[in-house]
């Protein structure tokens with residue numbers, strides 16, 4: 001058995017990834033290291049909670065001693081690092097937890113892995129996958145795509161804290177030859193996402209017949225990727241990515257927020273059909289835009305496609321349908 005850590009495994013992407021890894025690799029003992037913030041839910045991991053190949057540990061990565069003890073105890077040979085504060089609006093209201101969890105937390109895991117792997121002659125073998133976001137690149141205009149060489153230009157405290165952690169990870173490769181890889185992914189959708197994010201918010205407010213809030217005029221464009229396609233990309237980069245490299249992950253699936261919200265409303269009209277005058281879109285309400293709201297994100301995933309053979313397999317209508325069913329079930333309870 002090899003022990004690997006998944007940090008942030010009780011969150012949205014982490015829980016989907018943990019189930020994927022558990023069901024794919026029978027020789028992994030997976031330790032889920034999570035502080036259990038408001039965004040997490042251990043119930044997402046119900047299907048594997050009794051497994052002897054899965055262990056949950058509640059630890060705040062900001063606590064360096066706790067991180068060191070954990071590494072000494074479990075002796076991981078790999079880390080999928082996802083733990084982070086992840087909601088842009090919260091970072092605008094209060095940036096400090098973002099600096100603490102995303103920058104200091106990443107530093108603590110990175111540094112304690114370096115020390116443990118260094119002392120045990122495992123620096124080449126031990127692998128650290130840092131999971132980041134396309135938001136570090138800032139905003140695109142109407143054309144073009146983010147590539148791995150796009151300069152960093154973060155515009156929110158969230159993306160700035162992720163950019164800071166990305167740069168630390170990069171430095172650990174160049175300075176210490178640590179076996180790190182980084183991914184920068186576009187917006188994910190799917191089951192297990194916290195209520196505060198766009199797609200769950202649209203479904204929840206619609207089902208409650210409350211106004212569906214849309215920032216500005218809903219013109220911001222995001223590139224949406226199904227969470228399971230992201231998890232397969234993380235699996236590939238962890239196992240086959242080249243040390244020190246970064247890989248962009250995205251779906252070539254751009255939607256303005258308003259188009260996406262109309263699409264969700266139409267699917268809800270078909271599935272639930274209880275909107276005002278038969279249309280949930282009648283609930284859409286435009287609200288004051290988020291400060292520093294990036295206009296457009298879009299990823300060029302050529303590198304991960306050509307070097308690692310990753311393919312985005314999503315069928316957006318099908319996967320969005322699955323996602324909507326999951327939240328309709330959740331909110332109807």
Ligand SMILES: NC(=O)c1ccc[n+]([C@@H]2O[C@H](COP(=O)([O-])OP(=O)(O)OC[C@H]3O[C@@H](n4cnc5c(N)ncnc54)[C@H](O)[C@@H]3O)[C@@H](O)[C@H]2O)c1
Pocket residue numbers: 007008009010011012013014033034035036037038039040041059060061062081082083084085086087100101105131132133134162184185186187188189193194
């Ligand atoms: N959601 C997206 O669309 C998206 C896209 C690209 C990249 N990412 C990145 O993927 C990662 C996971 O995102 P998500 O959407 O699943 O986030 P999430 O908010 O759903 O989950 C984050 C998890 O990290 C845990 N956590 C937070 N601070 C911690 C700390 N100090 N110590 C230990 N655990 C802590 C939380 O308890 C939670 O379980 C993040 O690093 C995020 O930047 C997300």
